[in-house]
Amino acid sequence: MISTHTWTDAQRLWDFQRMGQKPRPCSVAVGLGSHDLGVADVTADLYHQGMMPLIVFTGATSRTTKERMPRGEAEHYQERAVQLGVPAEAILIEPNARNTGENIRFSRALLESRRISVSSVLLVSKPYEERRAHATARKLWPGIEWVSASTPMTLPQYVDSIQNARLVIDMLVGTQQRLMVYPHQGFMIEQEMPDDVVEAYERLRGQGFTSRLMLQAPERST
Missing domain, CATH: 3.40.50.620 (HUPs)
Structure with a gap:
């Protein structure tokens, strides 16, 4: 749960x-x-x-x-x-x-x-x-x-459409990782990352929502 x-x-x-x-x-x-x-x-x-x-x-x-x-x-x-x-x-x-x-x-x-x-x-x-x-x-x-x-829907509605809450959170974590890594690799423009978003990503990753992560994990800049 x-x-x-x-x-x-x-x-x-x-x-x-x-x-x-x-x-x-x-x-x-x-x-x-x-x-x-x-x-x-x-x-x-x-x-x-x-x-x-x-x-x-x-x-x-x-x-x-x-x-x-x-x-x-x-x-x-x-x-x-x-x-x-x-x-x-x-x-x-x-x-x-x-x-x-x-x-x-x-x-x-x-x-x-x-x-x-x-x-x-x-x-x-x-x-x-x-x-x-x-x-x-x-x-x-x-x-x-x-x-x-995109389709105008809430997170709970999207989870209902996929019927797999863990997979949806895994996809959110994987997308967030790419938003953090890809600008440095030249694949997208730089994104300003709010602290609470980065912290939420790190907590979810630490809880094991990792199936959609790339092998290279981003480190938070100081």
Whole structure:
């Protein structure tokens, strides 16, 4: 059973990892592939709201999606969006990306190859991946206005949708580690880390929520 203190720390990470930006009209939306079809659902909803004329779904497969999405994450996202009423001609597929950096770089290359002018991108991800995706996009494709979006839901609602509380906390801890490590490796822009967020991360890591950590663990700077 997960304690109240653990939930409080998980909530701190969840709140930090979400950007809290309000969706607004952009040149294009980029939906980042993952195990979560909710990304396709919210992208379709934003399309129907008139937030963008064009969608890029990007993603190959991973160890967590190869059985559920054997044709690739982007392909399954496209199928879902079409089922939800998005015209197929409004969707481009980028089927090769296997991480967030490739999602951004390969989507950019695809749009440039089609000579599609882009000044702003509605970046759609899983809720707890908003900040990581945003920071990565700003590093790899500067000069673009980036607006983060995801399924509007609370942490308890997300846990209910996944049906595995420990896994969700593991994913929050893994994402937080990357936010702390990746700027130093050149993968994303630097993030200001509030003390309470870093402390929550360290406590959760110390409690064994480590299945999504990289081998290299960040050390808190002094």
